[in-house]
Amino acid sequence: xxxxxxxxxxxxxxxxxxxxxxxxxxxxxxxxxxxxxxxxxxxxxxxxxxxxxxxxxxxxxxxxxxxxxxxxxxxxxxxxxxxxxxxxxxxxxxxxxxxxxxxxxxxxxxxxxxxxxxxxxxxxxxxxxxxxxxxxxxxxxxxxxxxxxxxxxxxxxxxxxxx
Numbered sequence: 001x002x003x004x005x006x007x008x009x010x011x012x013x014x015x016x017x018x019x020x021x022x023x024x025x026x027x028x029x030x031x032x033x034x035x036x037x038x039x040x041x042x043x044x045x046x047x048x049x050x051x052x053x054x055x056x057x058x059x060x061x062x063x064x065x066x067x068x069x070x071x072x073x074x075x076x077x078x079x080x081x082x083x084x085x086x087x088x089x090x091x092x093x094x095x096x097x098x099x100x101x102x103x104x105x106x107x108x109x110x111x112x113x114x115x116x117x118x119x120x121x122x123x124x125x126x127x128x129x130x131x132x133x134x135x136x137x138x139x140x141x142x143x144x145x146x147x148x149x150x151x152x153x154x155x156x157x158x159x160x161x162x163x
Contacts, residue, residue, distance in 0.1 A: 050072075051072040051074060054095065054098075055068055055069070058119060060119060061153055063089075063153050064100060064119075067086065067090045067093050069086060070083070070089065101115065116151070118152050120152060127146060127158055127161075127162035130146055131162060138163070139156075139160060
């Protein structure tokens with residue numbers, strides 16, 4: 001140890017002068033750990049039920065099903081590479097109020113912070129409604145309107161089916 005650390009040795013010690021500390025205390029010792037990275041969650045039946053319902057809803061959509069399995073950690077028997085890929089894809093999605101939502105990730109040029117994920121069948125129905133309500137302006141206007149509201153794989157095909 002250097003002279004600075006031995007400076008107080010042999011001096012009378014008082015409470016609160018730091019002589020009882022073995023290392024310098026920081027703000028964590030006073031406030032506790034603010035950002036706890038380790039979170040232990042107990043799975044309950046509601047999350048398992050929700051995962052089952054969402055998997056059933058998106059059974060025809062492999063992309064969304066893979067994301068739901070990654071969000072609920074249901075892909076235990078898959079190879080590690082597929083699990084990592086699914087976890088990476090799931091970064092742009094959340095489950096809230098029983099629905100799957102695509103959230104803004106900073107990569108998209110669309111201005112919406114979150115969009116509801118729907119199946120292709122639901123997208124066809126929404127495209128029919130949008131096309132009928134906004135005057136029959138064709139595929140492009142319908143696509144622009146729907147891209148601000150929903151996320152669906154093969155949206156172009158769904159719109160063409162609806163029109």
